[in-house]
Amino acid sequence: xxxxxxxxxxxxxxxxxxxxxxxxxxxxxxxxxxxxxxxxxxxxxxxxxxxxxxxxxxxxxxxxxxxxxxxxxxxxxxxxxxxxxxxxxxxxxxxxxxxxxxxxxxxxxxxxxxxxxxxxxxxxxxxxxxxxxxxxxxxxxxxxxxxxxxxxxxxxxxxxxxxxxxxxxxxxxxxxxxxxxxxxxxxxxxxxxxxxxxxxxxxxxxxxxxxxxxxxxxxxxxxxxxxxxxxxxxxxxxxxxxxxxxxxxxxxxxxxxxxxxxxxxxxxxxxxxxxxxxxxxxxxxxxxxxxxxxxxxxxxxxxxxxxxxxxxxxxxxxxxxxxxxxxxxxxxxxxxxxxxxxxxxxxxxxxxxxxxxxxxxxxxxxxxxxxxxxxxxxxxxxxxxxxxxxxxxxxxxxxxxxxxxxxxxxxxxxxxxxxxxxxxxxxxxxxxxxxxxxxxxxxxxxxxxxxxxxxxxxxxxxxxxxxxxxxxxxxxxxxxxxxxxxxxxxxxxxxxxxxxxxxxxxxxxxxxxxxxxxxxxxxxxxxxxxxxxxxxxxxxxxxxxxxxxxxxxxxxxxxxxxxxxxxxxxxxxxxxxxxxxxxxxxxxxxxxx
Ligand SMILES: Nc1ncnc2c1ncn2[C@@H]1O[C@H](COP(=O)(O)OP(=O)(O)OP(=O)(O)O)[C@@H](O)[C@H]1O
Numbered sequence: 095x096x097x098x099x100x101x102x103x104x105x106x107x108x109x110x111x112x113x114x115x116x117x118x119x120x121x122x123x124x125x126x127x128x129x130x131x132x133x134x135x136x137x138x139x140x141x142x143x144x145x146x147x148x149x150x151x152x153x154x155x156x157x158x159x160x161x162x163x164x165x166x167x168x169x170x171x172x173x174x175x176x177x178x179x180x181x182x183x184x185x186x187x188x189x190x191x192x193x194x195x196x197x198x199x200x201x202x203x204x205x206x207x208x209x210x211x212x213x214x215x216x217x218x219x220x221x222x223x224x225x226x227x228x229x230x231x232x233x234x235x236x237x238x239x240x241x242x243x244x245x246x247x248x249x250x251x252x253x254x255x256x257x258x259x260x261x262x263x264x265x266x267x268x269x270x271x272x273x274x275x276x277x278x279x280x281x282x283x284x285x286x287x288x289x290x291x292x293x294x295x296x297x298x299x300x301x302x303x304x305x306x307x308x309x310x311x312x313x314x315x316x317x318x319x320x321x322x323x324x325x326x327x328x329x330x331x332x333x334x335x336x337x338x339x340x341x342x343x344x345x346x347x348x349x350x351x352x353x354x355x356x357x358x359x360x361x362x363x364x365x366x367x368x369x370x371x372x373x374x375x376x377x378x379x380x381x382x383x384x385x386x387x388x389x390x391x392x393x394x395x396x397x398x399x400x401x402x403x404x405x406x407x408x409x410x411x412x413x414x415x416x417x418x419x420x421x422x423x424x425x426x427x428x429x430x431x432x433x434x435x436x437x438x439x440x441x442x443x444x445x446x447x448x449x450x451x452x453x454x455x456x457x458x459x460x461x462x463x464x465x466x467x468x469x470x471x472x473x474x475x476x477x478x479x480x481x482x483x484x485x486x487x488x489x490x491x492x493x494x495x496x497x498x499x500x501x502x503x504x505x506x507x508x509x510x511x512x513x514x515x516x517x518x519x520x521x522x523x524x525x526x527x528x529x530x531x532x533x534x535x536x537x538x539x540x541x542x543x544x545x546x547x548x549x550x551x552x553x554x555x556x557x558x559x560x561x562x563x564x565x566x567x568x569x570x571x572x573x574x575x576x577x578x579x580x581x582x583x584x585x586x587x588x589x590x591x592x593x594x595x596x597x598x599x600x601x602x603x604x605x606x607x608x609x610x611x612x613x614x615x616x617x618x619x620x621x622x623x624x625x626x627x628x629x630x631x632x633x634x635x636x637x638x639x640x641x642x643x644x645x646x647x648x649x650x651x652x653x654x655x656x657x658x659x660x661x662x663x664x665x666x667x668x669x670x671x672x673x674x675x676x677x678x679x680x681x682x683x684x685x686x687x
Contacts, residue, residue, distance in 0.1 A: 097398055097405070101183060101218070105175040109222070112175060113230040115168035120231035121238055122164065125157035127372050134365035168227050176223035183215050186405065193409045197472035209287070210404060214397035221387075221394045229387035232380035239377050243370065247362055253348040254374025261341040261378070265385055268334045275327045280396055282320040289316040342382065345375040410474055412492040419483020422448040422498075422579045422610045424469055429478035431464060438464050440633045442478070446626075451611040453621035455654060456630030462614045463584060465630065469612055470501045470582050482580065500578035502605075506565040513542055514549040516568065520576030529575060535604045536571035537597035538564065563594035570601040581606055583613040585620065618658045627651070 102109055132150045136142045187210065191199060199207070243251035293300075293313045353367045362370075424446040431439040438461045446452040446469075454462045468475055471487050479486045482498060490498070500520065508516050517529045524532075529549065533539040541564055545551040553559065560568070573581065583602070615621040622641045629637045629644065629651050637648040644651040 097402060098218075098394075101179045102222070104182065105179055108171050108175040108178075109226070112168045112171035112227050115164040115171065116227035116231045117234040119161045119164035119168060120234040122157045122161035123231075123235065124239060124242075124373075125154050125161070127369065127376075129154040130372065131365050131369040134368050135363075138364050172227045173223045176219045179222060180215055180219055183218070183401070184211055187211055187215070187401065190405055190407070190409075194404070194407055195410050195471070195473050197467060198407055200472070206288075209284075210397075210400050214400050217390075217394050217397040221390050225383075225387045225390045228383045232383035232387075236377060236380045236384075239373055243374060243377075246366055246369070247356070250349065250353060250356065250362065250366070250370045250374070253352040254345050254370055254377065256348040257341045257344045257378060258381075260344075261338050261381060264334045264338040264341060268331060268338070269388075272327075272331065275323070275330065276392060276396075279320075279323050279327055280393075282316070282323045286316040286320045289313045338385075339382075342378040343375070345378055346371070349374050410471065410492075411488055413486075413489035414491055415485060415489050416491045416494050418494070418498065418579075419485055421483040423483060424452075424580060424610060424612060425481050425484070426465070426468075427479050427481070429465075429468065429475045429480060431461075431468060431473065431475045431477075438633050439468075439475070442630075442635045444628050444635055444638060446610060446612050448610050449608055450625035451606065451613065451621075453613050453615040453624040453627045454630060455615050455618065455621065455627055455651070457632075457650075457654070459632075460630040461633045462630055466501075466582050466584055466612055466614050469580075470499055471495060498578055499580045499582060500573040500576045500605075501582040501584075502569055502573050503582075503584045506569045508553050508560070508565060508568065510553060512547075512550050512552055513545070513568070516553060517549075517571055517575055520572050520578075524575050529571075532575035533568075533571045535574050536567045536601040538567035538571055538601075541567075563598065566598055567601055570598070570605055574601075574605050578609075580610045581612070583611065585614055585616045618655060629654075 129150050133147060136146055136150070191207075240251070240255070243254060289312055293310075349370050353362070353370055356362045357364065357367045426442045426444045429439060429442040430437065442465065444452075454465055456462050467473060468480055471480075474488060481487065482490070487495060509519070514526065514529055517533065518524055521528070526549070530539060533542055533549075542549055542551070583606075613621065613624070615624075615627075621627055624641070626638055627641060627644055628635060629648055631650045636650050637644060639648070645655060
């Protein structure tokens with residue numbers, strides 16, 4: 095709720111004006127009813143005054159014009175405020191996302207992040223742009239007209255408001271019973287959305303493997319689940335909701351007999367009776383708007399909670415050191431790391447010497463990627479410290495740390511922009527000539543020159559028009575251009591054709607020249623000449639050494655190597671590919687930060 099008030103405060107002036115205009119429009123909305131009352135007084139009076147009748151028509155028309163103007167202004171102002179707030183909030187979330195550890199962002203699916211940025215933020219528009227002013231109008235009408243009615247005849251006013259306790263009681267029943275159901279509904283809707291997104295993404299796999307029925311099964315289950323909850327929700331809510339609506343319309347049951355009795359007894363006149371029939375009965379409908387506001391607020395508060403999940407997530411503390419370190423070694427000192435309760439790295443102490451290549455190997459799930467992510471500061475370890483040149487990563491200013499490392503990971507992201515802009519991501523000031531030189535070294539220049547606009551060709555959505563190998567080489571070109579002294583690589587597991595593989599190997603050899611390199615190795619042939627190989631097993635560092643030495647005494651490495659060199663998969667997924675005659679790098683895909 096605090097975040098909502100905080101947002102409202104930022105556009106308080108505009109929203110207040112919108113609410114005032116809405117309240118004014120509501121008051122003016124009473125004009126036709128009062129006109130009927132006044133006309134009835136004139137017409138039923140002894141000597142109807144033509145001039146007075148004309149005046150009533152004139153003032154009513156003026157009031158209607160004024161109401162139109164106030165509604166127009168109220169809508170305009172509330173929407174201006176709402177969209178400005180939405181814009182601010184989206185920027186705040188986007189800004190926060192850039193400050194949050196990458197590891198945190200990787201735990202969210204892109205569908206969930208999109209939902210927060212788009213649907214959850216959009217929900218505020220409904221409240222701020224529409225229902226807030228509607229509810230102000232409804233409350234104004236209810237209170238304003240209530241005062242007028244009580245002033246005219248308290249007994250008749252009591253008759254008009256008689257259904258109110260019943261309506262409120264039924265609404266309270268609805269609210270009390272619905273909390274768990276609304277929660278279940280929200281979760282079922284979330285599961286169904288996620289299943290739909292997954293299904294759409296999986297269509298190529300489904301078509302390739304002919305798993306249509308199986309994949310549809312999960313989607314169908316989530317839709318059935320959602321439908322079941324909606325039907326149960328409706329059945330549980332309908333009786334009370336219908337009762338509420340009937341109660342709202344039942345004012346006539348009280349106003350008609352009591353009004354008739356008071357009219358006949360001379361306590362009220364005809365025009366007053368007519369006014370109570372019109373106003374007293376119609377007034378209750380304002381409650382619907384108030385209830386709608388309450389319902390919108392409930393779903394909006396759930397959205398705000400999700401927004402807060404991002405805005406309140408802890409960022410990594412950045413230090414103040416901006417000078418590059420004298421030495422470019424990367425050291426892990428007694429590092430332990432857990433994802434939630436699950437410990438995946440345990441007391442790792444390892445130094446990656448400057449200008450040397452350290453390969454990390456181990457069975458699948460041993461923690462290789464996590465260790466590389468920690469070196470790139472996706473997360474901070476819960477225990478121990480990671481340092482560059484003896485300075486803990488957290489002591490560096492974030493921009494300095496970004497300049498010190500280039501990461502090439504498996505998921506390549508290419509912006510919907512020109513190739514030139516995509517290559518300049520890590521080096522915005524690079525000249526065109528420097529970009530071309532980097533592309534040449536990454537073995538991608540010739541391909542770029544075959545594109546219609548060369549370096550100015552705009553890439554499709556997520557680089558869809560490029561092959562996997564082309565994307566990899568573009569990402570390596572980015573890293574070469576960035577020219578960071580420390581390179582963190584995640585070799586991917588996908589095969590490349592021999593020509594592409596040779597190109598990638600050449601590009602990576604160029605990228606890693608004279609750099610401190612930490613590489614996650616999936617193909618052991620590529621790391622036989624690494625300066626040191628760190629062997630991980632089940633989150634622990636079991637050995638560090640060169641290939642030949644490890645082969646003589648490290649049981650885990652021997653197992654990996656034997657599985658790797660066996661003609662059949664020895665049961666270890668990460669090292670089951672046949673060795674290549676030439677050692678070198680074979681990273682497949684990569685994203686450069
Ligand atoms: N975001 C995450 N949340 C929870 N657990 C995770 C997360 N990322 C990885 N893990 C778990 O941590 C362990 C180590 O994973 P990691 O990816 O570091 O291993 P790896 O050695 O790189 O594996 P592979 O060779 O299969 O890629 C695994 O058990 C994995 O399931």
